[in-house]
Amino acid sequence: MKLTAKGISRRFFRNARNSNYFYAVEKTDLDLEEGKITVLIGRSGSGKTTLINMLAGVLTPTEGSVMLDGQDIYKLSDTDRSITRCRHIGYIPQGQTGLQSLTVLENVLAPSVMYPSNSDQTKYAHELLNAMRIDDLSDIYSNELSGGELRRMSIARALINSPEIIIADEPTADLDNDTTSLVLGLFRQLADNGASVLIVTHESDVLSYADRVCKMDKGILKISD
Amino acid sequence: MIFPFSLAVRNIKRKPFRFMFMSLLVMFLSFTLFFGAFTIVSMQRGLEGYRARLGADIVVVPNSAKGHGSLDDILLQGITGTYYMSGKDVDKIINTDGVQAVSRQFFLTSAKASCCSSRVQIIGFEPETDFSVQPWISESYSEKIGDGDVVIGANVSLPDDKLLKFYGKTYYVAAQLGQTGTGLDSAVFANMNTVRQMAQDASSLLDSDPFKGVDISSAASAVLIKTEEGCNISDVTDDINIHITKVSASSARAMISDISEGLSGVSKVIGALVAVIWLLAVVILLVVFALLSNERRKEFAVLRIMGASSRMIFTVLLCESIMVSVLGAVVGLLCSFALSFSLSDTLKSMLGLPFLLPDAGMVAVLSFASLVLAVSAGIVTSFFSARKITGSETALLLREDT
Numbered sequence: 001m002k003l004t005a006k007g008i009s010r011r012f013f014r015n016a017r018n019s020n021y022f023y024a025v026e027k028t029d030l031d032l033e034e035g036k037i038t039v040l041i042g043r044s045g046s047g048k049t050t051l052i053n054m055l056a057g058v059l060t061p062t063e064g065s066v067m068l069d070g071q072d073i074y075k076l077s078d079t080d081r082s083i084t085r086c087r088h089i090g091y092i093p094q095g096q097t098g099l100q101s102l103t104v105l106e107n108v109l110a111p112s113v114m115y116p117s118n119s120d121q122t123k124y125a126h127e128l129l130n131a132m133r134i135d136d137l138s139d140i141y142s143n144e145l146s147g148g149e150l151r152r153m154s155i156a157r158a159l160i161n162s163p164e165i166i167i168a169d170e171p172t173a174d175l176d177n178d179t180t181s182l183v184l185g186l187f188r189q190l191a192d193n194g195a196s197v198l199i200v201t202h203e204s205d206v207l208s209y210a211d212r213v214c215k216m217d218k219g220i221l222k223i224s225d
Numbered sequence: 226m227i228f229p230f231s232l233a234v235r236n237i238k239r240k241p242f243r244f245m246f247m248s249l250l251v252m253f254l255s256f257t258l259f260f261g262a263f264t265i266v267s268m269q270r271g272l273e274g275y276r277a278r279l280g281a282d283i284v285v286v287p288n289s290a291k292g293h294g295s296l297d298d299i300l301l302q303g304i305t306g307t308y309y310m311s312g313k314d315v316d317k318i319i320n321t322d323g324v325q326a327v328s329r330q331f332f333l334t335s336a337k338a339s340c341c342s343s344r345v346q347i348i349g350f351e352p353e354t355d356f357s358v359q360p361w362i363s364e365s366y367s368e369k370i371g372d373g374d375v376v377i378g379a380n381v382s383l384p385d386d387k388l389l390k391f392y393g394k395t396y397y398v399a400a401q402l403g404q405t406g407t408g409l410d411s412a413v414f415a416n417m418n419t420v421r422q423m424a425q426d427a428s429s430l431l432d433s434d435p436f437k438g439v440d441i442s443s444a445a446s447a448v449l450i451k452t453e454e455g456c457n458i459s460d461v462t463d464d465i466n467i468h469i470t471k472v473s474a475s476s477a478r479a480m481i482s483d484i485s486e487g488l489s490g491v492s493k494v495i496g497a498l499v500a501v502i503w504l505l506a507v508v509i510l511l512v513v514f515a516l517l518s519n520e521r522r523k524e525f526a527v528l529r530i531m532g533a534s535s536r537m538i539f540t541v542l543l544c545e546s547i548m549v550s551v552l553g554a555v556v557g558l559l560c561s562f563a564l565s566f567s568l569s570d571t572l573k574s575m576l577g578l579p580f581l582l583p584d585a586g587m588v589a590v591l592s593f594a595s596l597v598l599a600v601s602a603g604i605v606t607s608f609f610s611a612r613k614i615t616g617s618e619t620a621l622l623l624r625e626d627t
Contacts, residue, residue: 050620058530059620079534086532093623097527101232101239111531114228141239157531 271579312443349420406581
């Protein structure tokens with residue numbers, strides 16, 4: 001499954017002296033190739049998160065299109081786009097994103113039970129939690145987890161539906177070196193199995209896992225193979 | 226749609242205090258609505274009962290009946306009273322132009338002493354001419370009320386042996402009447418022969434004779450008049466008031482109209498109070514839902530990122546709102562039930578208006594309406610916040626929170 005951005009940009013309104021809007025992302029083209037890890041770097045406020053939000057289907061571009069296997073996801077109805085996101089795109093956003101009324105296991109399983117499905121993913125959820133080394137915490141509520149544990153939980157949750165596209169915004173921000181290697185190793189493995197992986201990071205360690213590095217600067221994307 | 230429902234249940238279970246305030250507000254809505262409607266309906270039914278029991282076009286009482294223990298007091302509050310007009314005045318009333326039929330009533334108060342079972346208002350009526358009490362009695366007793374028999378109002382306690390004692394003699398309780406919501410529920414009825422016998426017994430038993438100077442055989446406490454068809458009731462009333470100086474005639478319509486005005490005033494006050502409480506509660510609910518939804522922006526953003534559609538988020542919020550509202554409305558209704566029924570006697574005496582509790586069918590209708598309206602208010606107020614949240618872009622929800 002291939003994700004392609006064609007001429008996408010995003011403008012935000014802001015009260016400033018010379019203009020009441022600005023472009024967080026200028027007109028950009030980007031392909032996420034199957035089996036490859038793309039790493040996106042750039043300074044804070046350069047537009048990285050805005051770009052991946054558009055790619056993940058959670059922020060409508062001001063112009064341009066995001067194609068998933070030839071289908072513009074922003075031309076789909078909200079329900080169809082949501083189902084597409086749930087089944088094919090694993091998005092790990094910044095920050096702590098646990099649903100506090102659910103246990104760790106329920107958090108991880110949530111995307112798999114949102115829409116009718118024939119398979120019970122509990123076993124796979126335990127495998128993912130085990131891979132993230134938090135399986136022993138599966139029955140506790142997410143608000144009892146540390147920052148690093150929450151991060152690992154949201155990675156496991158993003159992978160529960162075995163998505164073909166994985167988009168991670170600073171996935172190793174709260175993690176120690178060992179766990180960082182573990183997570184990046186898992187992404188490598190998923191890419192080797194055919195997934196398209198896009199990682200936004202500030203950390204230089206991640207670059208060694210990259211098949212391609214892109215740099216954002218003031219809303220402009222520069223790709224270097 | 227199993228996921229939205231189960232998530233809503235989990236949200237409420239895990240954060241009960243978050244929803245408790247909303248539940249309390251909805252509880253308040255159903256409580257006030259049921260209580261207000263219950264009170265107004267009870268008063269309306271009381272007025273209907275009063276109108277039905279009066280049955281006459283004109284009611285004439287002696288001038289001495291004004292003040293405490295007046296006909297209004299007897300009819301509305303069950304306050305005991307005794308006053309008499311002479312047989313001569315009754316004859317004058319009968320001979321007034323426009324009077325088609327009259328029925329005499331004789332009032333007697335039992336004593337709070339060993340000679341009597343309890344202190345009640347005893348009303349004697351003439352079965353041959355009566356058009357006021359008899360139709361009502363026939364609803365629960367089809368036989369003729371014989372000499373020595375009494376019929377008791379709904380609030381008079383019925384002894385096991387069905388015998389009541391008045392002025393040293395026992396009388397058989399032939400029937401107990403249905404509730405009217407008026408003071409007549411606390412009265413005892415008998416035919417004129419029986420009541421006159423009681424009066425004579427009272428006269429000989431009591432130290433101070435209450436019938437001094439009264440000819441018990443011809444006197445009456447009240448005369449109920451039916452006017453001839455087509456004649457002007459107020460003309461007949463004026464005629465009696467002008468020409469028979471010792472009595473006071475009032476048109477039944479005027480008596481009912483006074484009560485009706487009182488009822489309308491009380492109903493308006495209750496209605497206004499309920500409206501103000503509702504307005505305040507709905508505004509608070511709107512603010513609470515808005516604040517709560519705002520606080521939960523990140524939670525909704527996370528759900529959207531996981532793949533939840535805006536409709537799914539909306540359903541989660543709706544399920545939460547329905548559950549919280551139903552819980553609050555049911556608790557509010559139960560509290561209102563308990564208070565309405567336990568305080569009905571207090572309310573009746575406080576309002577001084579006819580008050581007849583609604584029947585089971587009406588209570589069911591009021592309960593259902595209170596529940597539906599309170600739950601709807603809870604859902605509608607949450608609807609606006611839900612729409613605002615689900616209409617926002619996911620990334621913006623997430624960004625504004627972080």
